[in-house]
Amino acid sequence: MKKLLIYLKEYRKESILAPLFKMLEASFELLVPLVMAAIMDQGIANQDMPYIWKMAMLLLLLAVVGLASSLTAQYFAAKAAVGFSTKVKHVLFRHIQTLSFSDLDHVGTPALINHMTSDMNQVQNGVNMVLRLFLRSPFIVFGAMIMAFTIDWKNALVFVVVIPLLTVVVVGIMLLTIPKYRTVQEALDRVLGITRENLTGVRVIRAFHQEEQEQMHFYEQNDELTRLQLFVGRISAFMNPLTFILVNAGVIALLWSGAVQVNIGNLTQGEVVALVNYMNQILVELVKLANLVITITKAVACGNRIQTILEIPAAQTFSDIPVAEQPAADIAVEFQNVSFTYHGGGDKALCHLNLKVKRGETIGIIGGTGSGKSTMIHLIPRFYDATEGKVLVDGVDVMKYPKEQLRSKIGIVMQKAVLFQGSIRENIAWGNESAGEDEIIHALELAQGMEFVNQKEGGLDAHVTQSGKNLSGGQRQRLTVARALVRKPEILILDDSTSALDYATDAKLRQAIQTLSYDPTVFIVSQRTVSIRHADRIVVLDDGEIAGIGTHEELLNSCDVYREIYESQYHKEVQGA
Amino acid sequence: MSRNVNDEKQNSGIWKTFRRLMRYLRPYGHILCFSVMTSLISVGLTLYLPILTGRAVDAIIGPDAVDFDRILEILIFMAASVAITALAQWVMNVCNNKMTYSIVRDVRRDAFEHLQSLPLKYLDAHTSGEIVSRIIADVDQFADGLLMGFTQFFTSLITIFGTLIFMLTIHPMVTLVVVCITPVSLFVSAYIAKKTYHMFRMQSETRGEQTGYIDEMISGLRVVQAYHREEAVAERFDEINRKLQKRSLKAIFFSSITNPATRFVNSLVYAGVGITGAIAAIHGRMTVGQLTSFLGYANQYTKPFNEISGVVTELQNALACAARIFAFMDEEPQTPEAEDAVVLTDVKGNVGIHDVSFSYVPDQKLLEHVTLAVRAGQRIAIVGPTGCGKTTLINLLMRFYDVNRGSITVEGEDIRHVTRNSLRDAYGMVLQETWLKTGTVRENICMGYPEATEEEMIEAAKLSHAHSFIKRLPQGYDTVITEDSDTLSQGQKQLLCIARVMLCRPPMLILDEATSSIDTRTEIRIQKAFHQLMQGRTSFIVAHRLSTIQEADVILVMKDGNIIEQGNHEELLAKRGFYYTLYNS
Secondary structure (H helix, E strand, O other), X not given: OHHHHHHHHHHHHHHHHHHHHHHHHHHHHHHHHHHHHHHHHHHHHHOXXXXXXXXXXXXXXXXXXXXXXXXXXXXXXXHHHHHHHHHHHHHHHHHHHOOOHHHHHHHOHHHHHHHHHHHHHHHXXXXXXXXXXXXXXXXXXXXXXXXXXXXXHHHHHHHHHHHHHHHHHHHHHHHHHHHHHHHHXXXXXXXXXXXXXXXXXXXXXXXXXOHHHHHHHHHHHHHHHHHHHHHHHHHHOOHHHXXXXXHHHHHHHHHHHHHHHHHOOOOOHHHHHHHHHHHHHHHHHHHHHHHHHHHHHHHHHHHHHHHHHHOOOOOOOOOOOOOOOOOOOOEEEEEEEEEEEOOOOOOEEEEEEEEEEEOOOEEEEEOOOOOOHHHHHHOOOOOOOOOEEEEEEOOEEHHHXXXXXXHHOEXXXXXXXXOOOEEHHHHHHOOOOOOOHHHHHXXXXXXXXXXXXXXXXXXXXXXXXXXXXXXXXXXHHHHHXXXXXXXXXXXXXXXXXXXXXXXXXXXXXXXXXXXXXXXXXXEEEEOOHHHHOXXXXXXXXXXXXXXXXXXXXXXXXXXXXXXXXXXXXXXXXXXXX | OHHHHHHHHHHHHHHHHHHHXXXXXXXXXXXXXXXXXXXXXXXXXXXXXXXXXXXXXXXEOOOOOEOHHXXXXXXXXXXXXXXXXXXXXXXXXXXXXXXXXXXXXXXXXXXXXXXXXXXXXXXXXXXXXXXXXXXXXXHHXXXXXXXXHHHHHHHHHHHHHHHHHHHHHHOHHHHHHHHHHHHHHHHHHHHHHHHHHHHHHHHHHHHHHHHHHHHHHHHOHHHHHHOOOHHHHHHHHHHHHHHHHHHHXXXXXXXXXXXXXXXXXXXXXXXXXXXXXXXXXXXXXXXXXXXXXXXXXXXXXXXXXXXXXXXXXXXXXXXXXXXXXXXXXXXXXXXXXXXXXXXXXXXXXXXXXXXXXXXXXOOOOOEEXXXXXXXXXXXXXXXXXXXXXXXXXXXXXXXXXXXXXXXXXXXXXXXXXXXXXXXXXXXXXXXXXXXXXXXXXXXXXXXXXXXXXXXXXXXXXXXXXXXXXXXXXXXXXXXXXXXXXXXXXXXXXXXXXXHHHHHHOXXXXXXXXXXXXXXXXXXXXXXXXXXXXXXXXXXXXXXXXXXHHHHOOEEEEEEOOEEEEEEOHXXXXXXXXXXXXXXXX
């Protein structure tokens, strides 16, 4: 959290002035009982009307000045807090964008989104509250005590006893209940879990007629939750009565010792009233202070989470010097003894991989889940860096390329078809910002997407909602293919990206890619043999190792793993043949 | 005119909700009485304390003019009042807790019970998140808002009237000052709330926009990086961020005026009481002690007003939540079992579908006049592109939904005249979206047959090719599986689901083949397990594998929710229809 606070620097003036003005307000508030005491002792006792009016005007003045300084403080606090969180969000968002794929895997998308949204709100709220209250509340509590001392030190000793006792009660009860509230939350999560489970599994539960068992299970957890809630409730029910007793015990003590002091002439009647008023003031502020502590704890926890994200170092460095284009390098992509291990993921995902891919060649990659297919092709645009060995593009180690130069050579269509809010045209133009209308249309035609785009209202300008939720899976996949094609990449990678297309469309798309005029090097990753059987060469991966390379026919004869996959999909055909 | 009717309707709705809530309150009526009584005591005594303080002050006039006997008497009285008040407060807190949490428990219980009786038609039409938030969040909100709000409303109300009465007994004129100025704070806070409402809406709108953008861009970050669009994306983000900054500042600042403003009004009341009280005191119509009591009241008098205005919105919100929960509980449960429903026994596996028509939405035709006779032991493959409604058939066979027209029979018995449990017992179902409950592997396998012996369970696991991997789990059959744990792969989960059915040995099967995301080896195991399972049983299979399809006795080809072709592999190929194109692509 500490490191985040440097972003408050821009608002240094506001962050200092806000608490100061709050203190100013508090000191005016602390003067009120004294003025009232003066009214009683001087004005009423001496029957001095002009004095009373003067003092009443003073009270009004205090109120107005108090209001003015408080408003100033609120404004500065809000400005500093909002400005601070805006700045941190700005920095955080840019930092998240530089995270490597392994960092993204490690931290997880939901966590990142959470940090950017709810954690940031908590921090903003925390900063705001601290600026507003952190000085005010202690100032009033201790200020009241100091004012009591200025009136009469013997009576002020009552404050010295009551304030620590109150603190112990308020803080003690909070310390006792906070961890208990966590157990309550856990119990509530369990009740929620059962409810959710009963909804997601409703078919199975009814098929096995488990309704009654589930109901009993729910009752148990529900009762447990109630029991815990009552238990915590019983503890926190002590808060109000105990503080009430303490403060009023203080008042009683003040009245008695005050009476003694007045009797010997050390104190006036008005001053006793002032002391009682101070005693009543501290309770409210102490409770506020306790709540502030909770807000701060939460905000600091959130702030720390944000800081850990900001502290993730840039795992990958890219060169700044462009690589001179080597015309007509014969080998487009080469894997030299490449191994890869995922962050914290024990076994090697790829193991000593060697492969040379000629320019213009189409490579099919097949294998079961977890065999390393996606990993392999993700090494080409440096989404991940090989743990061992080298990946070369156009004969040059990918590590030597500047980020933009390397990635602009590659058009990749990922497994998950991701689109963004905007028009269809804008989404496709991500691939190539300078693409003209006809280029976009051409790319869409190749991707077999023109037909459905034409049916949309607005055609190319039809709106795509957030994450493309208003399109079907197949439509999204075709648009992502078009997005990759529109940049006319030297290397085209299709990572299991046609799974939602029916067989016929899938086949047409593959044919279209074969006819591309600029003859890219193509990688097609798939689980289905039909998708890759016409590739120039097929790479069969099994547990991160190459189990075979060759054409469909060659592999059927030579590669067991390939045959196994093929037969599980074309069982009878083969038997019949 | 129509608005009036609407308002009336709404009002009667609120009353209905309220009356229904009262029914839940009834068992705790004695606690409510106790709570009301103790809150009366505590509020009354709390208000009496400033008067006692004032009297004590009046006994402290000046040097050698202190009436110690009287002070002692008053202080003892004060101490007693404080003790009783504290006790009353505690009892009140405990009562309110007991009442709130018990009612929450009862409502949740009933809601969950109702959930079990709802037809799938309702459950499919609502997301699980929606229903969960009914049973969890809404119930919490309404409990907090309604009961806490109710008690707060009540105590605030007594405080206001109590204070008024106490003040009037001391001095009517000064009371008038308090009564006239205090409502200003209400107006001020209401005014600010009204003014800031718009700003808050703008803020949350922009915040929503930002959250949406963050969600979209972080989820799609890999694509952003692949296409090197970081800069453009970040610029757009900053744009939204700046907009949010402006709007947040406005909303936060203007709403934070409320507290200083009400404090200001409070100071006005204080000053007003001070001056009028002092004047009254000079003329001997009031003592200094009474002025002290007044100042005590003046300090607190705005509080209950502000609380009430806060409570009213909370109450409205709570009633809205309650209304949603009750609406959920009023959803029509599934058709009750027929009175003469028979228990299916000795099922061999003969299923008849007789001229069945069905649709989820009345005017959207789906299945039309489907007829099919399935003999015991036959295999029926259902094929078609994704989203063609293959699950519809499963829904009807299992009677998750009832047919609109025609009938489905098992062993000649209309399934609507059969108890649901015995019908569902006759089927074993393995769905593609594997569902396992939180619990041990053992509990999951024995779900349909809890009385199974250890040997029977292991036998079933072995037949399903699940035993070997279960053995390797950290605690074997006692390993706990949770919904989102990675202990098991997708394929292993499916094997467990198969074992679950294998143990029950039902005469008929409904199987849903997985499309992808299972590695080849497990896939082969699953197919073997399916084969083992299908031996001699009538099976309905949602099929993706060509091999499964070819071996089926009857293939149902579905498209857009309807069965368009029906026959075996050779017949369908000869037809050169949709199946032919599917097969040859």
